[in-house]
Amino acid sequence: MSKPIIRPIEKADNEQVAAMIRKILIDIGVPKVGTAYEDVALDQMFETYDRPKAAYFVVVADGNIIGAAGVAQLDNYEGNVCELQKMYFLEEARGKGLGSEMMKICLDAARRFGYDQCYLETMPYMKAAQKLYQRTGFHYIDGPMGDTGHFSCPVHMLIDL
Known part of the structure; x- marks a missing residue:
């Protein structure tokens, strides 16, 4: 595998990003209802993040997208809080430090956009991801913030930016 690069999403990436995320969600046994799997935005990620105070990044190696986050x-939240969204990596991208690099890029973007905090939702069995989030400075909170529609994701975390 060539050295992976992280870059902003392009319109031509939409189909590959949606397929990658859905594959990962199925592989790890995430419910299709109440999770990112059924998000309408999944098929239009470039358009979804092509707005103020939003950014989505992809990890590319050998011409293939192997990870992404934004x-x-x-x-549905009034405060100056962003959400770390749709952070997923194919198996071949894991354990190479790409998650840490992606977290830095996403949180740096959130700071540039002027957000005060960053929130995320995940699944209880996604322990490796939670360790990464904690190493980055996220801490667990007692319940959801806003209303993302991801009612099947019961783990909530927050970081002050």
Whole structure:
């Protein structure tokens, strides 16, 4: 595998990003209902993040997208809080430090956009991801913020930016 690069999403990436995320969600056994799997935005990620105070990034190696993540305003929330959204990596991208690099890029973007905090939702069994989030400075909170529609994701975390 060539050295992966992280870059902003392009319109031509939409189909590959949606397929990658859905494959990962199926592979790890995430419910299709109440998770990112059924998000309408999944098929239009470039358009979804092509707005103020939002950014989505992809990890590319050998011409293939092997990971992705982004930040945008937390849905249905009044405060100045963004959400770390749709951060997923194919198996071949894991354990190479790409998650840490992606977290830095996403949180730096959130800071540039002027957000005060960044929120995320995940699944209880996604322990490796939670360790990464904690190493980055996220801490667990007691319940959801905003209303993302991801009612099947019961783990909530927050970081002050």
